[in-house]
């Protein structure tokens with residue numbers, strides 16, 4: 001579960017980083033050429049204005065047109081310079097604009113002559129030859145500017161389109177890379193998950209009895225050691241019930257080993273139904289079982305043992321053994337002064353042995369054993 005959360009987190013971070021990158025890159029590329037294109041579009045108005053003003057000057061010979069031409073001739077070289085500067089700073093390859101820069105430089109070099117021609121025409125009057133010279137120079141400048149700016153506009157649009165294409169390819173490449181990264185991360189996560197599950201299964205198997213699915217002897221011992229710790233530290237009561245099915249060999253002999261297995265499994269389920277969640281039910285081997293009862297004293301353990309005794313008698317046996325009754329012998333102990341699980345188990349085993357010896361299908365606890373010892377002692381003294 002934790003791995004899935006980590007995976008989702010990584011995926012979200014990748015998606016956010018990717019989105020941020022794309023938006024930043026797009027904005028950057030767009031901004032570079034937008035500024036230059038705007039200036040070029042503005043500059044394109046210069047040749048048109050020059051043509052109109054020259055025509056107006058010839059038509060009306062008005063001094064106001066002279067001023068307009070002077071304004072234009074002041075503005076045009078600055079505009080040329082600004083555009084050349086921007087071009088040098090731009091990402092555009094110099095080979096793409098070398099021709100038009102050359103043309104703009106040439107146009108700029110012709111501007112003083114045009115200014116002189118305009119001044120001369122204004123001073124001498126717009127007679128035929130002066131006007132002709134001014135118009136021809138004006139046309140030359142106007143055509144040069146118009147060509148250079150429109151060529152530049154075209155180049156910029158082309159570069160912009162190429163950059164957009166590049167950007168799209170780059171975006172696609174990044175998307176594919178991210179996808180691959182995500183797939184790789186996902187694969188690693190799945191592998192880790194698989195390993196984790198495998199380890200969990202192995203851990204579970206190492207503490208589980210294969211036939212019944214109950215805890216095995218090893219796990220019961222581990223749980224017992226932990227419970228012993230609690231008993232030592234807090235004095236919490238701890239009891240152990242040891243159970244052994246009676247005459248189980250007969251079931252095997254009469255109905256076969258597989259049915260014997262089915263009976264063991266049915267008995268295991270019956271035990272699980274009777275115990276509390278904190279109890280540990282284990283199969284110790286063969287037809288012997290144990291229940292570790294933390295926080296339970298002798299009275300509680302005895303009570304459970306009696307209940308199991310009755311439940312076992314009433315337990316229906318599978319298939320052909322349905323007519324048989326199953327019984328169990330039980331030994332019950334509560335921790336007193338034991339130093340560890342082995343001592344406790346050995347005491348419970350002795351009580352179980354007594355239960356077998358005294359006729360099976362019964363519970364023998366510490367109290368019963370004490371009573372029996374006391375009874376034996378009484379009989380001896382009377383005898």
Ligand SMILES: Nc1nc2c(ncn2[C@@H]2O[C@H](COP(=O)(O)OP(=O)(O)OP(=O)(O)O)[C@@H](O)[C@H]2O)c(=O)[nH]1
Pocket residue numbers: 211244245246247248249250252256257258259260261264285286287356360
């Ligand atoms: N089906 C099956 N039988 C098992 C398994 N483990 C041990 N047994 C059998 O359990 C029987 C135990 O027999 P005994 O030790 O004589 O005990 P019992 O017949 O129950 O007699 P008492 O314990 O004295 O009441 C043997 O026949 C074993 O083969 C198992 O996993 N499956």
